[in-house]
Amino acid sequence: MKLTINGESKEIKDGISLPELLVIENVEQPDMVSVQLNDEFVRQDEHKGITLKENDSINFLYFMGGGA
Amino acid sequence: MREFSDEELERYSRHIILQDVGIEGQEKIANSKVLVIGAGGLGSPVALYLAAAGVGEIGIVDGDVVDLSNLQRQVIHTTADVNVPKVLSAKAKMEAINPNVKVTVYQKFLDASNILDIVKGYDFVIDGTDNFSSKFLINDACVLANVPYSHGGILRFGGQTMTVKPKESACYACVFDSPPPANAIPTCSSAGILGAVAGMLGTIQAAEALKYIVGVGEPLYNRLLTFDAKTMNFRNVNFKKNPKCRVCGEHGIKEIKDYEAVVCEAKL
Numbered sequence: 112m113k114l115t116i117n118g119e120s121k122e123i124k125d126g127i128s129l130p131e132l133l134v135i136e137n138v139e140q141p142d143m144v145s146v147q148l149n150d151e152f153v154r155q156d157e158h159k160g161i162t163l164k165e166n167d168s169i170n171f172l173y174f175m176g177g178g179a
Numbered sequence: 180m181r182e183f184s185d186e187e188l189e190r191y192s193r194h195i196i197l198q199d200v201g202i203e204g205q206e207k208i209a210n211s212k213v214l215v216i217g218a219g220g221l222g223s224p225v226a227l228y229l230a231a232a233g234v235g236e237i238g239i240v241d242g243d244v245v246d247l248s249n250l251q252r253q254v255i256h257t258t259a260d261v262n263v264p265k266v267l268s269a270k271a272k273m274e275a276i277n278p279n280v281k282v283t284v285y286q287k288f289l290d291a292s293n294i295l296d297i298v299k300g301y302d303f304v305i306d307g308t309d310n311f312s313s314k315f316l317i318n319d320a321c322v323l324a325n326v327p328y329s330h331g332g333i334l335r336f337g338g339q340t341m342t343v344k345p346k347e348s349a350c351y352a353c354v355f356d357s358p359p360p361a362n363a364i365p366t367c368s369s370a371g372i373l374g375a376v377a378g379m380l381g382t383i384q385a386a387e388a389l390k391y392i393v394g395v396g397e398p399l400y401n402r403l404l405t406f407d408a409k410t411m412n413f414r415n416v417n418f419k420k421n422p423k424c425r426v427c428g429e430h431g432i433k434e435i436k437d438y439e440a441v442v443c444e445a446k447l
Contacts, residue, residue: 118414143363145355147418152354170416172403174359175332175339177367178377179219179253179309 115168129153129161129169138171145172181209187279191233204393205233209279211392212236214298216289216317217307218243218265220367220377221331221384223255225305228385229280230273234392236281237273238301241265242288252374289313291437294320303388304328307381309367311358312438318343318351319435322427327391329384329399334365336373336408338380341399342387345427348400349418352426358438376408 114123116136123132129148133141146153147170153161163169183191183205194200194208213234215222218241229237245253245260245268253265260268266284273282285297298304298320306317306328314330321328322345330351331340343350383404390396401420406413426432 140363143359147416150418152418152421172339172354172405172416174311174355174364175334175337176311176314176359176364177309177333177372178217178221178307178314178331179249179367 112165114163117170127163129158129163132163143174147172181206199395200393207392208233208389209235212301213303213305213388214238214301215305215307216240217309218255218269219249219307219309220252220333220372221307221381223253224378224381225307225385226269226273227255227276228382229388230277232389233277233279236283238283238285239266239269240285240289242286252372252377254378289316291316291435295324295435298326299324301326303391305384305388306330314351315358315438319426319432321345322350323435329387331380331384333372333376333380334367335370336376337406338376339403339405340380340383341403344400349420350424350427353421353424354403354418356425373408379408
């Protein structure tokens, strides 16, 4: 199925869950990333229950704490 | 409104000829008060550009002194400033660039006991801090005091920034909810930062402050701008204010509290 991940269109196998996608996409610290699915943020404790569908758009937003 | 002197008209001429700024926009800049929190990698370029732009009053907050390892990116400080309080070093450069600007220094670190009183006196705030407890505290204070601000974060070759207009646009906690556990996220001191990346992000924050003050263009409301200097790809991720946000939502915070001190950048 076609997913848009961080703005890029990708072909990903059908029916995978959000935690599986985080593994496939090599997200280093899955519990430290803010996940946005079709413009809505997904709470950390809701990741498990989410199965992705054709044309879903997913963004991974990472903490950046530097500034000095 | 104030009358600009001939010296000021000449100094700001490249702003004034900008159709979207003009003499009125420059007056708004001259009548504005901006608080820069952190006189480091982000705070340096922000403070330099805001002073040069003629922001009437600039507050600058930092409790640290200049360290040799700061000079690779904190461009407001020089080799001669090592061991000098950062706010004093910064104030001297800002006044040297533009004596028309009033600089107020706060030689301290902000916490729940002092942040609201300081933030309340300003029209716009810049987050140039280096740790998550400060970033979330600034977000909380700006939401409670209803003062718009620019969030900034950098790491290695990357940066992210968003502009927050409390009550109207999404806040930092709408996106990231709450601080990560201590040491969970690499920091600039543990993972490094390309000095020029701090300059790239800081100048974006300065531009956002000036856009807000003049009332021109589209601030980074409801979107996070992220970039990777390795590929030079820039990306906007759009979102909406979260009605259930822990901080700015319907049942958001009513008072300011310190976050667990996560000392990521202990001593640079």
